[in-house]
Amino acid sequence: MKVLKFGGTSVGSSQNIQKVIAILDEKSIDDNVICVVSAIGGITDKLLNAGQLAKNKDKGYETAFNTIKTIHFDTLNALLPQPSKAIITTLENSLQQLKELLNGIFLINELSPKTSDKLVSFGECLSSTIIAETMKNKGYNVALKNSQELITTDDNFTRAQVNFEVTNKAIKSYFVNADQTITILPGFVSKSSSGEQTTLGRGGSDFTASIIAAALQVSQLEIWTDVSGMYTTNPKLVKQAFPIDNLSYQEAMELSHFGAKVLYPPTVQPVLDLDIPIHIKNTFDPEAKGTIITKQEQQSKHTVKGISNINNIALLTLEGSGMIGIPGFSKRLFEVLATEKINVIFITQASSEHSICFGIDNADAERAKKAIDTTFDYEISLHKINPIAVEKDLSIIALVGDNMKSHQGISGKMFSTLGKNNINIRAIAQGASEKNISAVVSEKDVKKALNALHERFFESNTxxxxxxxxxxxxxxxxxxxxxxxxxxxxxxxxxxxxxxxxxxxxxxxxxxxxxxxxxxxxxxxxxxxxxxxxxxxxxxxxxxxxxxxxxxxxxxxxxxxxxxxxxxxxxxxxxxxxxxxxxxxxxxxxxxxxxxxxxxxxxxxxxVGAGLPIINTLNNLVASGDKVISIQAVLSGSLNFVFNNFSDKKNFHDTVKQAQFEGYTEPDPRIDLSGIDVARKILILARENGIKMEIEDIENKSFLTKQNLESNSVDDFYDTLIKDEAHFQKLYASAKANHCQLKYVAEYKNGKAKVGLQEIPEGHPFYNLEGKDNIVMFHTQRYPEQPLIVKGAGAGADVTASGLFADIIKIGNI
The missing domain is CATH 3.40.50.720 (NAD(P)-binding Rossmann-like Domain)
Incomplete structure (x- = not known):
């Protein structure tokens, strides 16, 4: 016998129900099948919303009811174009009961847990009725059985506890005599020993299937959903997430507890002791492998099996010097929470006993604070402890894996990864079993945290x-x-x-x-x-x-x-x-x-130097303990281009125009020719060498005339270049007469820096510097006579872009 459970998305439309029927058809070829179904997708929320509207005396509940009715009849009509009068009558009777219940809630202005269980039970009962009738109409040997007649619970409405002795006996008794091939059961619903309708809590359809599977000791429980198994993390937030092939029961429960919505945590318990595997499958991709959950720890190439999260967390902190060494504080604290029926999701305590920190649902935060402050009112009045502190809009991120206990450094990797991405950790907890490491972070950082951790632990270090x-x-x-x-x-x-x-x-x-x-x-x-x-x-x-x-x-x-x-x-x-x-x-x-x-x-x-590794070279020298004695450099590709092309046969104005046209100068060439750009570069190198220096501290010997420097616009500047051509020819003639080349040089030595035009003699490393090239000479303690030289193209879009790209890659390798 096989037990399959189909979730709300799987039965969320007539098209999806057809897929479910196809799966059941295949599964029932060689064995009897029990199929547990959830309510049609979204119906449980719509039922609760209708109940709240009725409770609040809002006539909108009638519209909400009509929507629910329309969804079910539209689904039935799509599946069965000519449904029988019997099924129509059955649905209408059920929906009439629902309407009367909503009317009653409206009249008495109350929605108790007991009534709420009756209300939400309609979802699964209606969906199972439609599916069973459709399969009967198609000729399948199928029967509908109400789970409320099989599963007996206590009167803890909305989260009833199962009486397994009575329940198991009822399940065995029914199925030992059942002769149908396929049995359809509504999930989630149950009945108390006193005959009242109860439910097993949100996600209880999984629990229903597990209870049935355990009672009948089937070979495997299949949970069919809209994803291909339990993923390494939430695939909606992390695109690189992938299904996990195998999990242990413990790993599955940890991941489910911390937000993995594929499996409802209590589901595992009934099948755990019997070692019945759970197989998570995808209704929309039946051939996908899915995830198999077993008792045995599975070998995996990944130390961490999954990363999960719970949102809408409030972190409450009880602290004070009066707690130290005084027994009973923890007992009193958690008794208050138990009395208020507030579930604690996360707990951590400082070893100094100075504070206790715990996480609960955001919705319970104010109620918890009020109850705790009231309980500890006396200690608060004596300033032995502080009023409870509440932080909201937080999330818990959890790493889960059985093999984590045998690997060192998992916590370090987790916290360093979060730290590198500026994700502040508010609290940390790790069990002695080392199968779970949890951290509380801001809810706004959840997506970044999951992606960063998934990359660190699952993506081959990419x-x-x-x-x-x-x-x-x-x-x-x-x-x-x-x-x-x-x-x-x-x-x-x-x-x-x-x-x-x-x-x-x-x-x-x-x-x-x-x-x-x-x-x-x-x-x-x-x-x-x-x-x-x-x-x-x-x-x-x-x-x-x-x-x-x-x-x-x-x-x-x-x-x-x-x-x-x-x-x-x-x-x-x-x-x-x-x-x-x-x-x-x-x-x-x-x-x-x-x-x-x-x-x-x-x-x-x-x-400095576009794509040339000048700053990097200097940083490496300093970091390795070398001491820079002096720096000499030609750092302007623009000026080098200008003085390499200017001569007594080509005037200065035309040379500058050519440099601007070819992209070697700024749109305003005065920035390059004034020397300020070179001054900024040598300033940066001096600072990288550890020198505190301002731009005003750099001596700038300009080769431009007063007219050039005082020009009011670019056009005006070019006019002055024509007028002062004799000045530039004089500079060229002097250098030529001395068998020198004109180079605009930046120098740093003994904590001082200067820039200016120089006549460079033959034999000097700067003499044959061509085109737009830059060159830097580092004289250091390790390079006292023969300097360390960096030379190459110092301007141009390609080399500048490559320099930026190199910095991006460097960051990636940090």
């Missing part, structure tokens, strides 16, 4: 990076293209899944939590919302994704000023702009400190 890019001009476009091109390589070789989740330009911004399609990313802007710096930041924080990285590819001071906010929310920052790091030293230091405090990397390799 780390997902969620990237948000502001500025999709030339460099931004190249960065997007590089990420698209290297996506498969990074995932395969570095175990990094880089997803671009948000993009913005000066006009619009777009977000796709599951990742933007990089093959057609530009089209997403067509219907995007209006962009704003603050709006982009707010959306990043609202999405609250793990391993979030904000990439600034602008030269906007307002964007740079918001880095602090990102870091405070543990969002890593990758900056192309030099604005933040060359601002005041106090701001530079603050950003460094925030990056450390909130475990959010702040990287800006492209600030």
């Amino acid at each position: 780390k997902q990076l969620n990237v948000f890019i502001t500025g999709v001009g030339n460099v931004g476009e190249k960065l997007i293209e590089q990420i698209k091109q290297q996506h498969s390589f990074l995932k395969k070789n570095l175990k990094l899944d880089v997803r671009i989740v948000g993009l913005s330009n000066s006009r619009k911004m777009v977000f796709k939590p599951n990742g933007i399609d990089l093959k057609n990313w530009a089209a997403t802007f067509h219907h995007a919302e209006k962009s704003s710096i603050e709006g982009f930041y707010n959306k990043v924080v609202q999405l609250n994704l793990r391993n979030s990285i904000f990439v600034d590819v602008t030269a906007n001071e307002d964007v740079a000023n918001i880095y602090e906010k990102y870091l405070r929310h543990s969002v890593a920052v990758v900056a192309c702009s030099k604005i933040a790091c060359s601002s005041t030293f106090s701001n530079y230091k603050k950003l460094q400190d925030l990056a450390l405090k909130y475990n959010a990397p702040f990287l800006y390799e492209t600030n």
Whole structure:
């Protein structure tokens, strides 16, 4: 004999019921089948809502009743286009009883637990009647049996306790004489020994099936639902979640207790002692393997079997110095909760006995606080303990697995993963069996926590990076293209899944939590919302994704000023702009400190030398204990291009125009030619070397004329270049006469820095520097005579984008 249970979604429509019938047809080929069914999906909630409306003297209960009636008759008519008068009469009689019950609730203005059980019992009774009649009409050897005639309970309405001795006897007695092939039973419903209708609690249809399976000692209990088994975590929140092949009873109960809704926790108990396997199957994918739950601990490549969560948790804390060493506080506390029938989900106590912390449902929080404060009123008045503290809108995250007890470091991995993602842990509990580690976190962090933990324990160490890019001009476009091109390589070789989740330009911004399609990313802007710096930041924080990285590819001071906010929310920052790091030293230091405090990397390799590893090289020197004596560098690809192309045969104005046209200068070339850009770069290098320095401390010997420097606009600036051509030719002639090349050089030595145009002699490493190349020479204690040199292209969209990309990858590897 086989016992199958089908949930509310499985019988939620006529089409779904047809699938159930097909499964029962196949299962009954070689054995008798007992089928336990839930109410049609959503009906239990509709019944409770109708009851509440009636209780509140709201005539809307009549509309609610009519909706319930329509759903059932629509389902019947879809299954049986010409239903018999008998089934119509049966349904109408049942629904009339329901209407009379609702009318009574309306008249007396009361909905007691006893009446509530009568009310919700209609759901399963109606669905089982429709399914049984449909199968009879199709010629199946089927019978409908009311579970209330088999399952006897006490009078604890809404969560009745089963009298197994009487129940098991009734079940065996009925089925030993039953000659039908298929038996349909309503789940959830039962009857007390005094004859009153009771229910087994929400999710009780699973329990009904388990009771039947245990009483008859069947070979296997099948729970049919709308997913292919119990998942590693909630698949609605974690797209990478997958079904678990095997679980032990203990693992299944732990996962169910902590929110896995596929299985109702008490279901396990009747079959546990008899070692009857439970098989979770998918009504909509019957061929899927599903999850098998057995007594035996199963071998698995994953130490953690599943990650579950319970939302709507309130954390209550009883604390005070008067609790220390005084017996009885815990007893009194939990007696109060028991008296109020408040279920405790989570408990932890400080070893100092100074505080007891426990988690309950949000809905019970105020009632619990009032009762506890009343009980401990005397101690509170003497200031021995504090009034109970209540925190709401929390969730419990739980790691579950039988094999966790034999593996070290699971807790450390869990808490470090949460910490790295700025998920604050409010309380922790771990049983001595080590099969469950629980942590209380804010409900808003649940999705991020589940994704981060699932990635850590189940996804072959593949780390997902969620990237948000502001500025999709030339460099931004190249960065997007590089990420698209290297996506498969990074995932395969570095175990990094880089997803671009948000993009913005000066006009619009777009977000796709599951990742933007990089093959057609530009089209997403067509219907995007209006962009704003603050709006982009707010959306990043609202999405609250793990391993979030904000990439600034602008030269906007307002964007740079918001880095602090990102870091405070543990969002890593990758900056192309030099604005933040060359601002005041106090701001530079603050950003460094925030990056450390909130475990959010702040990287800006492209600030100096675009894609060249200049800052990284300097950091490695300092970190390894080397001491930098001096730095000499050509750090402006723009200026190097200009002076490599300027000559007595080509005027300075045209050379600068060419540099701007080819993208080697800013739209306003005065920024490059004034030397301020180079000054900012050497300032950043000095600061990375541990020197407290401001931009004003750098000596800037400008090669421009007073007219050039005082120009009011870009056009005016170009006019002055023409007027002052003789000045620039004089600079060129001097260098040529001395067999030198003109290079704009930045220098740092003995805590001081300067920038300016220099004549570089033949044989010097800077002499043959071509095109837009940069070069940096580090003289250190380890490189005193022959400097450490970094040289290469220091400007251009491709190399700048590659520098940004390298910083993103570096964050992924941290």
